[in-house]
Amino acid sequence: MDIAIVGAGAAGAGVAYALREADATVTVFEKSRGVGGRAATRRKHGCRYDHGANYVKANEDRVTDLVGSTLGTDGLVDVEEPVWTFDASGTIEEGRESDEHKWTYEAGITQLAKRLFAHTDATVELETRVGAIEREGEGWTLADVDGADLGTFDRLVLTPPAPQTAALLDATAWDHDLRNELREAVEAVDYRTVYSVLLHYDFELDRPWYALVNTDKEHDLGWLSREECKPGHVPAGESLLVAQMAPEWSRERYDDDPEVVKEDVADVVTALLGDERLATPDWTDRQGWRYALPEGGLEGDAHRRCAGHGLYVAGDWVVGEGRVGRALACGLDVGERLR
Ligand SMILES: Cc1cc2nc3c(=O)[nH]c(=O)nc-3n(C[C@H](O)[C@H](O)[C@H](O)COP(=O)(O)OP(=O)(O)OC[C@H]3O[C@@H](n4cnc5c(N)ncnc54)[C@H](O)[C@@H]3O)c2cc1C
Numbered sequence: 001m002d003i004a005i006v007g008a009g010a011a012g013a014g015v016a017y018a019l020r021e022a023d024a025t026v027t028v029f030e031k032s033r034g035v036g037g038r039a040a041t042r043r044k045h046g047c048r049y050d051h052g053a054n055y056v057k058a059n060e061d062r063v064t065d066l067v068g069s070t071l072g073t074d075g076l077v078d079v080e081e082p083v084w085t086f087d088a089s090g091t092i093e094e095g096r097e098s099d100e101h102k103w104t105y106e107a108g109i110t111q112l113a114k115r116l117f118a119h120t121d122a123t124v125e126l127e128t129r130v131g132a133i134e135r136e137g138e139g140w141t142l143a144d145v146d147g148a149d150l151g152t153f154d155r156l157v158l159t160p161p162a163p164q165t166a167a168l169l170d171a172t173a174w175d176h177d178l179r180n181e182l183r184e185a186v187e188a189v190d191y192r193t194v195y196s197v198l199l200h201y202d203f204e205l206d207r208p209w210y211a212l213v214n215t216d217k218e219h220d221l222g223w224l225s226r227e228e229c230k231p232g233h234v235p236a237g238e239s240l241l242v243a244q245m246a247p248e249w250s251r252e253r254y255d256d257d258p259e260v261v262k263e264d265v266a267d268v269v270t271a272l273l274g275d276e277r278l279a280t281p282d283w284t285d286r287q288g289w290r291y292a293l294p295e296g297g298l299e300g301d302a303h304r305r306c307a308g309h310g311l312y313v314a315g316d317w318v319v320g321e322g323r324v325g326r327a328l329a330c331g332l333d334v335g336e337r338l339r
Pocket residue numbers: 006007008009010011012029030031032035036037038039051052053054055056057128129130131159160161164168194196244289291292293314315316317321322323324325327328
């Protein structure tokens with residue numbers, strides 16, 4: 001049995017992991033240079049930072065078992081400092097105590113997908129963007145965006161965010177009503193956009209919290225966290241703030257000059273924390289996540305009926321919750337069904 005998985009994020013890694021002992025040849029196609037998808041890590045100037053998902057929550061027993069034990073706890077980080085809140089007026093308050101884990105790795109959150117794949121024999125083809133799909137007999141033939149043949153597979157699992165999966169279904173030659181039915185259901189899943197800006201300072205920022213979250217959703221800033229709370233990420237005596245802007249702000253400013261956007265974000269952070277030093281970071285970085293978090297989940301049962309034809313979907317948008325743990329669990333489910 002030849003199985004193709006499109007996308008090497010948490011969901012794709014979950015599918016491959018669940019198939020690790022199956023009698024199947026698994027090939028994963030990933031358009032980026034590395035695995036992890038939106039659970040992403042970058043390195044710059046001696047710092048390592050998670051610029052997409054900040055941490056994995058243990059929201060399911062399976063995920064707790066995997067992250068907290070099976071995949072290895074060497075280099076596992078559980079952020080201990082709390083998450084506080086702020087509102088539209090910029091009032092910061094102590095958040096509710098939570099005993100949930102906030103897991104990442106010293107080497108960054110991409111470790112999660114790397115460790116999952118390391119348990120498998122799957123072949124991961126990086127920098128390979130699937131651009132076309134064709135139903136051939138009982139199989140699925142894939143081609144990259146330049147039309148190069150990527151092979152024919154008995155089963156196909158699509159895990160890109162819903163709008164990208166919808167585009168792939170658009171580029172699928174399959175003369176069956178289910179193709180349109182599934183595409184319409186996938187197209188209906190909206191995503192929120194998040195613009196992430198990284199602000200680095202060569203001094204320590206002494207605060208009692210790891211992160212601040214905007215609870216009334218009325219502030220331009222949605223989330224602010226201190227990457228130095230994750231061991232192995234920021235050298236001692238430095239500070240690296242991760243600012244994730246609110247969806248509306250992010251959408252409006254998405255195509256603006258990045259330098260201007262970063263300056264504006266530094267001003268928002270300076271005002272919130274009331275510390276003038278924060279207006280002039282010594283270096284910055286940024287990432288626009290056009291498809292950051294799904295607004296809802298996949299409706300209907302077209303995707304279940306597609307499984308009868310060897311076509312599957314997995315990802316945070318299938319379950320309707322933008323969480324690494326949920327995407328992973330969804331991938332595990334699909335992998336188990338395939339097995
Ligand atoms: C800024 C931000 C902050 C977040 N914070 C948190 C958090 O703190 N905690 C949390 O649990 N979750 C958080 N999330 C959500 C979390 O990152 C996602 O829910 C989860 O990573 C989704 O995993 P996935 O596998 O479904 O999708 P993805 O990670 O998006 O994986 C899909 C993969 O498919 C690839 N792909 C797309 N199209 C193609 C193609 N045509 N060919 C080949 N490959 C393709 C993509 O490159 C990607 O690697 C955050 C997300 C963002 C953007």
